[in-house]
Amino acid sequence: MSFYGIVTIVILAVLFLANAIRVLNEYERGVIFRLGRVIAAKGPGLIILIPLVDRMQKVSLRLIATDVPPQDVITRDNVSVKVNAVIYFRVVDPVKSIVSVSDYLYATSQLAQTTLRSVCGQADLDDLLSEREKINAHIQEILDNHTDPWGIKVGLVELKQIDLPQEMQRALARQAEAERERRAKVIAAEGEFQAADRLSEAAEIIQRYPTALQLRYLQTLKEIAAENNSTTIFPVPIDLLKPFITISEAWQKSRDKELNDGKEEGSNQEGKTS
Numbered sequence: 001m002s003f004y005g006i007v008t009i010v011i012l013a014v015l016f017l018a019n020a021i022r023v024l025n026e027y028e029r030g031v032i033f034r035l036g037r038v039i040a041a042k043g044p045g046l047i048i049l050i051p052l053v054d055r056m057q058k059v060s061l062r063l064i065a066t067d068v069p070p071q072d073v074i075t076r077d078n079v080s081v082k083v084n085a086v087i088y089f090r091v092v093d094p095v096k097s098i099v100s101v102s103d104y105l106y107a108t109s110q111l112a113q114t115t116l117r118s119v120c121g122q123a124d125l126d127d128l129l130s131e132r133e134k135i136n137a138h139i140q141e142i143l144d145n146h147t148d149p150w151g152i153k154v155g156l157v158e159l160k161q162i163d164l165p166q167e168m169q170r171a172l173a174r175q176a177e178a179e180r181e182r183r184a185k186v187i188a189a190e191g192e193f194q195a196a197d198r199l200s201e202a203a204e205i206i207q208r209y210p211t212a213l214q215l216r217y218l219q220t221l222k223e224i225a226a227e228n229n230s231t232t233i234f235p236v237p238i239d240l241l242k243p244f245i246t247i248s249e250a251w252q253k254s255r256d257k258e259l260n261d262g263k264e265e266g267s268n269q270e271g272k273t274s
Contacts, residue, residue, distance in 0.1 A: 019051040029094040030056040041094040056127045059094040063155070068103070070163070073120040075128060076109065082163040083120050083128075087112050093151030101150045108147055112157075115142050125168075132159050 024030050024043035032039040032047075040136045041059070047058060070084040089108060091097045097104045120128060121141050128135065139155040147154055164172070206216075 016051055020049050021099050021222055022047040022049060022056055024058070027060055027062045029059050029061060029158055031059060031098045032056050038095055038099060057098055059091055059097055061091055061094070063088055063090045064105070065107050066112070067115055067160075068109070070161075071113055071117045071120075071235070073117055075120065075125045076122060077124045077167060079125045080165065081120075081125070081128070082161075083116060083159060084161055085112070085116055085139070085157060085159045087140075087154060088156040089143075089147065089152050089154040092153045096149065096151030104147075104150050105151055107150065108152060108154075112139075112143060115139055115146075125164075126163060135159065 022030060023046055026044045029041045029043045030047055031041050032049070034050070034053055039054075047056065064085050068085040068087060068090070070082045073081050073083050075081060087108070091104070116139060119135060119142070122137060123131075136157050136159060140154055143154040143157065153190045
């Protein structure tokens with residue numbers, strides 16, 4: 001055999017091996033088509049193909065995050081909003097993802113857009129803002145059911161942003177401000193009620209123990225003395241005025257008695273004269 005013949009054989013062998021040997025990573029699978037028919041999904045590692053007979057198409061099994069563009073949505077209470085989201089999915093059946101749909105990435109993205117508009121359009125604006133987890137779960141369930149024949153598993157759907165019209169934002173701001181004012185008034189009223197309840201209990205205790213009033217008086221003097229005031233007012237305890245009040249009441253009673261006695265004597269004398 002000539003030298004040129006050996007070189008030709010070596011070149012053909014190299015080309016054969018280059019077309020026959022494939023190496024797949026851990027996260028990849030290769031769907032093998034033999035004369036147009038699916039044989040199996042192989043990998044990872046070394047894959048040997050039959051040149052001119054077998055054809056391999058790679059499929060990644062890693063998690064894919066796809067951004068759903070903002071969608072114009074009219075909610076059930078006729079409010080126009082823009083909603084965008086992100087979906088996380090992965091291929092669980094490489095054969096179905098290649099055979100059942102021409103482009104599973106594009107198909108999943110389009111299905112997510114239509115589902116997002118449909119689900120958000122069936123909800124009120126308040127539910128759309130306050131119950132995102134429920135809406136996310138509903139969208140994820142619908143997408144997962146529709147993409148299951150494609151060998152796709154939708155693991156998570158998250159609403160990213162909800163853009164409201166300016167007038168609706170102002171209305172929500174006024175509503176939130178009114179709600180905060182209502183809560184502040186309720187809290188203030190509850191505080192007044194609790195304070196009145198405590199004051200009534202304190203009044204009962206002071207009524208049973210008059211010494212407590214004197215202690216409170218001394219505490220008040222201490223608080224006044226701590227302030228740097230040019231004028232200090234000393235409250236006079238009511239107990240200091242009790243003797244004067246008692247004397248005044250006794251004097252008033254004696255005077256009333258004398259007046260009554262004088263009237264009775266005058267009436268008796270008039271009776272005798274008549």
